[in-house]
Amino acid sequence: MNTVIDVQHLKKTFNKETALQDVSFTIQKGEIFGFLGPSGSGKTTTIKILTAQTDKTAGSVLLFGQPASEMKQSQNRKRFGILTDNSGLYTRLSIEENLLLYSNLYQLPDSSVKEALDFVNLYADRKKKISQLSKGMIQRVTLARAIMHKPELLFLDEPTSALDPVNTQHIYNGLRKLNNMGTTIFLTTHDMGEAEILCDRVAFLHKGKIRAIGAPNDLKQEFGTDSITVELKNGTQEIIQNGSQDAEKLYQWMQANEVTRINTNEPTLGDIFMQITGSDLV
Amino acid sequence: MNISMTRIQAILVKDYKEFSRNYAVSIMVLMPLILAFLYNQSGTSSINAYFLPINITFSMVTTYIQCCLIAEEKEKNTLRSLMLSPASLGDILIGKSLFVLIVTIVVLAMSIFLVGYTPANLFVLSIALILSAVFYIALGTLCGLFAKSIMEGSIIVLPVVFIFSFGPLALTLATAYPILKIAEWLPSTQLLLLADALEGKYSITDVIIPLITIIIWSLLSWFFTAIIYKKRMVD
Numbered sequence: 247m248n249t250v251i252d253v254q255h256l257k258k259t260f261n262k263e264t265a266l267q268d269v270s271f272t273i274q275k276g277e278i279f280g281f282l283g284p285s286g287s288g289k290t291t292t293i294k295i296l297t298a299q300t301d302k303t304a305g306s307v308l309l310f311g312q313p314a315s316e317m318k319q320s321q322n323r324k325r326f327g328i329l330t331d332n333s334g335l336y337t338r339l340s341i342e343e344n345l346l347l348y349s350n351l352y353q354l355p356d357s358s359v360k361e362a363l364d365f366v367n368l369y370a371d372r373k374k375k376i377s378q379l380s381k382g383m384i385q386r387v388t389l390a391r392a393i394m395h396k397p398e399l400l401f402l403d404e405p406t407s408a409l410d411p412v413n414t415q416h417i418y419n420g421l422r423k424l425n426n427m428g429t430t431i432f433l434t435t436h437d438m439g440e441a442e443i444l445c446d447r448v449a450f451l452h453k454g455k456i457r458a459i460g461a462p463n464d465l466k467q468e469f470g471t472d473s474i475t476v477e478l479k480n481g482t483q484e485i486i487q488n489g490s491q492d493a494e495k496l497y498q499w500m501q502a503n504e505v506t507r508i509n510t511n512e513p514t515l516g517d518i519f520m521q522i523t524g525s526d527l528v
Numbered sequence: 529m530n531i532s533m534t535r536i537q538a539i540l541v542k543d544y545k546e547f548s549r550n551y552a553v554s555i556m557v558l559m560p561l562i563l564a565f566l567y568n569q570s571g572t573s574s575i576n577a578y579f580l581p582i583n584i585t586f587s588m589v590t591t592y593i594q595c596c597l598i599a600e601e602k603e604k605n606t607l608r609s610l611m612l613s614p615a616s617l618g619d620i621l622i623g624k625s626l627f628v629l630i631v632t633i634v635v636l637a638m639s640i641f642l643v644g645y646t647p648a649n650l651f652v653l654s655i656a657l658i659l660s661a662v663f664y665i666a667l668g669t670l671c672g673l674f675a676k677s678i679m680e681g682s683i684i685v686l687p688v689v690f691i692f693s694f695g696p697l698a699l700t701l702a703t704a705y706p707i708l709k710i711a712e713w714l715p716s717t718q719l720l721l722l723a724d725a726l727e728g729k730y731s732i733t734d735v736i737i738p739l740i741t742i743i744i745w746s747l748l749s750w751f752f753t754a755i756i757y758k759k760r761m762v763d
Contacts, residue, residue, distance in 0.1 A: 297612060299608070299611075299612070319530075320530045320532075320614035320616055321614070323612065323613060323614040324614055328612055330605075332605040332608075333605070334604070334605040334608055334609030334610075335606070335609075336542065336546055336606055337604065338545070338549040338550060339545055343542075343545060347538050347539075347541075351535050351538055351539075351610075351613040351614055351615050351619075352613065352614055353532070353534055
């Protein structure tokens, strides 16, 4: 597998405030990597460093094997796309005019605008001005702009924040389609459900440090409790630990036909985050 | 620097579309035209009178519009999006400046026509006017880079408008306040001195000094603009 992003011992300070400390991770080609953490944990700062919008204080940051600062070069800008919660669209222009501008900046054929609009299902609305669009539609236009040059790497900063479930599903479908076409995705979110649905691997970022990293299922196994919850016909819930003593109890309830439901006690990513950091994901 | 004509043209066309739909800013082009028309109607025919609408064009059209275009791009986060595209610093600054330069040339030509000014040496004056426009565009860019919003930009640009538009008038008070002699070296004053010299018998020095002064102002302002752009547009 090719390494697309390689970050080692990254540190970033703003004046005397430490935003990132000893952050290390790698992302392989074709992965969807989730960077999870509450607001102010350093997610956006990481994206800004990776996309050469800001400089690192220390450490090594490589994208496609080159230092992140090289991403300022025009030819490297074509290798990645970025979607942020600040759309950066021209509100007096139509959807089509906005995308046509970027199609010319990326020196793409005009047909790329239609392709991108079809991808986010907005071709019929192409003449609408940005100022007339809902938040969800704006987010889809921003996604269309981010992917119209078919980037190898896509940065998504809170892509579905403040979106309704229908629009969120549109975005998820689009991202899966892109990933299937080989695009590597770096996603930051504080929505653990989103991370569970989309990501191959996640990293928990808290106060500028990575607290855990791995595939969601691996993390659940590592941090999960070894128990199940049994609901009985008398309305009580019993927590059963893995082992012969509790297995006997479960056997007896089942023989007596008292069991109505058995639930695994698998933790969510949010539970694991709270367990590791002692704080909530807000 | 990596410069592409396609990208410059794309930014120019985008700015034209945005500007033509932003009436709060585009209405400013009418100010020097109305002033020029009124001056013409009042029968004034001095170089000072002719140059008031010209200097107003530079401050209220060139500087103000450029400042607002940049400030709005910052306010709406569109400048960052442009910077994350393959457009280079050169593409962005040239694209935006070219649009304001075209607007300035059109408004200047119309103002000169409306005020009834017939320059004795149109060629030399045109060069001086274009060099001045380059300087005022840099000044507008600089103001825009310091502003966080259009509102802030409109305020930041005011002292610039005052100093550069009315700077030549300060010279009339220089006998009472010698410090005001410094206003002689403002590009607006130099432009006026050049135009005045062109109307009579002039030496090569009368032409070269104002032109060089305006060029120095332009180079210095663009140098600072490039530094501030790089500094302010990286977190």
